[in-house]
Structure formats: C-alpha cells, structure tokens
Amino acid sequence: MLPEPANCPLCSAAAERTRAAPRGFRYTCPACGTFHISNTALGCRNDIPASAREDVRRLRSFGYTARIDIDKQHAVRVTPA
Numbered sequence: 143m144l145p146e147p148a149n150c151p152l153c154s155a156a157a158e159r160t161r162a163a164p165r166g167f168r169y170t171c172p173a174c175g176t177f178h179i180s181n182t183a184l185g186c187r188n189d190i191p192a193s194a195r196e197d198v199r200r201l202r203s204f205g206y207t208a209r210i211d212i213d214k215q216h217a218v219r220v221t222p223a
C-alpha cells in the first residue's frame with residue numbers, strides 16, 4: 143500500500159499515512175514519529191488530548207510504536223502496538 147499525504151491527527155503537520163491492517167492507519171509524522179491510529183480515534187481526532195502526543199513520544203523512546211484508540215468509556219488510549 144502506497145503512503146498518501148495526510149495531516150498528522152496529533153499535531154497537524156504534513157505527514158504520510160498508509161492503511162494498516164486490520165483497521166485504521168499508520169502515520170509517519172516528522173514531529174511525532176510513526177504511530178498507529180484506529181478509524182474510531184481518527185473520527186474524533188478533535189478529542190485527542192495534547193498528552194497523547196507525549197505518550198506517543200514516550201513509547202517511541204522505549205522502542206514501541208504507539209497505537210491510539212478509543213476504549214469503551216470513549217476515552218483515548220495510547221498503548222504499545
């Protein structure tokens with residue numbers, strides 16, 4: 143799957159994304175790095191707290207790729223993919 147240009151849902155920078163199995167996208171942002179995000183989380187990107195960006199960065203510093211999702215309580219969760 144070819145990457146397509148897309149603005150980063152965390153910081154709005156010009157980034158690239160590819161469709162990720164089984165659902166969602168894998169973003170590569172010059173500021174936030176590479177992370178996965180579910181379609182659900184992408185659908186309410188305005189509700190993603192600024193802290194999610196820090197979480198993504200922290201996980202990357204530990205060698206993980208972050209996955210951003212919305213849990214059953216409609217809270218944004220950032221977990222290692």
Ligand SMILES: [Zn+2]
Pocket residue numbers: 150151152153154155157171172173174175
């Ligand atoms: Zn970003």
